[in-house]
Amino acid sequence: MQKKPFEKRLAGPNFELHQPTTSISRATELYDILVRNDYFYPERLSFKSFKSPEDCMILFNKRLVEIRKGDSMYYDIVQEKDGGYVQVGEIYAKGIDRKNMAVNNIGYFVDIDKRGNGIAPGAVNLLTAKLFEMGFHRLCLYCEVSNHASKKVAEKSQFEYEGTKRDFVYDPYAKKFWTVDMYAKLAKGNNL
Numbered sequence: 001m002q003k004k005p006f007e008k009r010l011a012g013p014n015f016e017l018h019q020p021t022t023s024i025s026r027a028t029e030l031y032d033i034l035v036r037n038d039y040f041y042p043e044r045l046s047f048k049s050f051k052s053p054e055d056c057m058i059l060f061n062k063r064l065v066e067i068r069k070g071d072s073m074y075y076d077i078v079q080e081k082d083g084g085y086v087q088v089g090e091i092y093a094k095g096i097d098r099k100n101m102a103v104n105n106i107g108y109f110v111d112i113d114k115r116g117n118g119i120a121p122g123a124v125n126l127l128t129a130k131l132f133e134m135g136f137h138r139l140c141l142y143c144e145v146s147n148h149a150s151k152k153v154a155e156k157s158q159f160e161y162e163g164t165k166r167d168f169v170y171d172p173y174a175k176k177f178w179t180v181d182m183y184a185k186l187a188k189g190n191n192l
């Protein structure tokens with residue numbers, strides 16, 4: 001039987017993963033989410049200086065460069081609403097290391113009103129399956145040590161705790177370093 005194209009399967013029971021588009025309406029949507037949420041987001045440090053949807057457009061353009069270079073992948077987590085889609089979160093894979101077939105930083109975010117419904121673990125499972133299908137062998141993610149919800153997501157997605165990296169991320173706004181727990185998941189076999 002012919003294999004279904006992967007992109008057709010990037011959908012969970014209560015969400016879908018869409019490739020992001022770069023437009024001012026998308027930037028406005030993301031900006032609204034940032035305002036509504038607690039700003040704990042992939043680029044959470046730089047988000048603290050975001051003052052308008054135009055700042056989100058600058059971010060999208062930076063991301064496009066990363067995507068084109070093959071360094072990162074980004075997906076909007078969306079749900080159907082009124083015949084269209086609304087963004088309820090985001091998932092990304094950064095630090096793509098093709099030499100070692102590794103992805104060094106998977107991150108995710110779910111809108112504050114939508115949390116607790118298993119959306120993030122579902123999205124991690126979809127992205128993980130896609131990355132393994134693309135031939136990656138080792139996938140890694142980091143959770144700030146007190147971020148219990150994120151650690152739950154890692155565990156529910158069968159990532160294993162590999163250790164704690166002390167003072168791993170510097171936060172210039174809080175003027176402190178963050179300590180993170182590292183989780184990783186390996187492909188079965190060597191995936192070559």
Ligand SMILES: CC(C)(COP(=O)(O)OP(=O)(O)OC[C@H]1O[C@@H](n2cnc3c(N)ncnc32)[C@H](O)[C@@H]1OP(=O)(O)O)[C@@H](O)C(=O)NCCC(=O)NCCS
Nearest residue numbers: 040107108109110115116117118119120121149150152153
């Ligand atoms: C971490 C995060 C992505 C989890 O997404 P999610 O779709 O809510 O994931 P789940 O539904 O599996 O919930 C995970 C845990 O969050 C906690 N949780 C449940 N409902 C919650 C709610 N309404 N609000 C906050 N946390 C909740 C629970 O501990 C839950 O684990 P449990 O199901 O074993 O009880 C989400 O809380 C978030 O976006 N946080 C801010 C951004 C962030 O920290 N990202 C990770 C950094 S890489």
